[in-house]
Each structure stands twice: as structure tokens, then as C-alpha cells.
Amino acid sequence: MFRVLVYDVSQKKVYKVRRYLADKMFWVQNSTFEGYLTEEQKLVVMESLGKILDPEEDSIMIFSTESEYAWKKMILGVDKSCISYLLKYGGGEKDEEQEGN
Amino acid sequence: MFRVLVYDVSQKKVYKVRRYLADKMFWVQNSTFEGYLTEEQKLVVMESLGKILDPEEDSIMIFSTESEYAWKKMILGVDKSCISYLLKYGGGEKDEEQEGN
Numbered sequence: 001m002f003r004v005l006v007y008d009v010s011q012k013k014v015y016k017v018r019r020y021l022a023d024k025m026f027w028v029q030n031s032t033f034e035g036y037l038t039e040e041q042k043l044v045v046m047e048s049l050g051k052i053l054d055p056e057e058d059s060i061m062i063f064s065t066e067s068e069y070a071w072k073k074m075i076l077g078v079d080k081s082c083i084s085y086l087l088k089y090g091g092g093e094k095d096e097e098q099e100g101n
Numbered sequence: 102m103f104r105v106l107v108y109d110v111s112q113k114k115v116y117k118v119r120r121y122l123a124d125k126m127f128w129v130q131n132s133t134f135e136g137y138l139t140e141e142q143k144l145v146v147m148e149s150l151g152k153i154l155d156p157e158e159d160s161i162m163i164f165s166t167e168s169e170y171a172w173k174k175m176i177l178g179v180d181k182s183c184i185s186y187l188l189k190y191g192g193g194e195k196d197e198e199q200e201g202n
Contacts, residue, residue, distance in 0.1 A: 004164060006107055008130035008181065029109035029160045031132040046177050058178045059130045063105060063164070065172040076147050076161040077154045080109065 001064045005033045009058040016052050028081035102165045104143065106134045110159040117153050129182035
């Protein structure tokens with residue numbers, strides 16, 4: 001399923017959460033990741049993040065739909081995901097996994 | 102349409118963005134609002150936010166689907182929207198508009 005993950009965590013945990021998610025989903029702007037995760041992958045991600053979070057203070061939401069085409073996405077201002085994409089992939093072709101097949 | 106709005110703006114603009122959105126969508130956690138907006142309402146929101154943002158530095162994403170049932174939402178940690186909801190509505194019944202009819 002295609003998923004958007006938004007996190008609201010204390011400052012000292014931001015780096016840990018971002019580093020953990022960096023190779024599992026696609027950073028699109030601060031506090032927001034996108035990407036395809038199977039149900040099993042999602043459960044692993046939630047379990048791992050659960051060990052990082054303070055359940056009383058921190059919050060993570062995952063919105064899931066069958067595919068990224070189930071919703072429309074509109075961006076106002078700068079599209080930070082492009083910048084991070086170039087940093088990560090050096091401007092080459094998006095690899096298969098990111099294409100959301 | 103049901104919409105999730107996530108914002109990544111400079112610190113000095115956070116208050117303005119949140120105050121503007123407060124009576125148009127539902128705050129669910131830092132950087133994240135949810136709610137039903139018609140196409141016209143969405144355009145008004147984007148135009149107004151466009152006046153607040155620095156297009157070179159700030160970013161707002163709106164994910165839209167036909168209805169909130171088009172996706173599944175999972176929360177890890179504290180559900181901050183409940184806390185804000187109680188503050189806003191004092192724990193009474195959710196009003197019609199928020200129910201997402």
C-alpha cells in the first residue's frame with residue numbers, strides 16, 4: 001500500500017526517526033515521508049519506531065491507501081522532495097521501488 | 102474532498118499558518134491538519150497561504166481523496182487531535198462538519 005507518514009516528536013528524537021525511515025520511505029518535507037510499504041513492512045516500521053517514541057509525548061500517523069493514485073497531491077511553495085531526491089540519487093533515474101509499481 | 106495538509110515552514114510563520122487553518126481544517130498534530138474542503142475552499146486556502154509562505158523556502162502539501170474512508174489511518178503514540186479536540190469543543194459531540202458526512 002502507498003503510505004504517507006507524518007511525525008510529531010520531541011526535537012531530540014527527530015534525527016533518530018528520520019535516520020530510521022531514510023531507507024524505508026521517501027522524505028518529502030520535514031515531518032513527512034511517503035512510500036510503498038507492505039503490511040508486514042509497516043508493522044516492522046511501527047514496532048521499531050515504537051521503541052524510539054515516548055508514547056505519552058510523541059505521535060506518528062500513517063495514512064494508507066491502495067495506491068498513490070487514490071489521492072491527488074498538491075504542493076505550494078518549494079518541492080523539497082526533489083532537492084532531497086537529487087541529493088540521494090544524484091539526479092539519475094528513479095529506481096524501480098520509488099516509482100510505486 | 103477529504104484532505105490532509107502538511108506544512109514545513111520557517112519557525113516565524115508557523116503561528117500564522119496554524120491560526121489561518123484553525124477554523125478551516127482540524128489540527129491533528131504539529132505540521133498536520135485534516136478536514137473536508139470543497140475545491141473552491143481548497144483554492145481559497147492555497148491562495149491565502151501563498152501570501153504567507155516564502156515560495157523558495159516554505160512548503161505545503163495537500164493530499165486529497167474522495168473521502169476519509171479512501172484511506173486507513175493509524176496512530177502510534179499519543180493522539181494529539183483528541184487533546185486539541187477537547188480543548189476546542191470541550192468534550193461535547195463532534196459537530197456535523199467534523200464528522201466528515
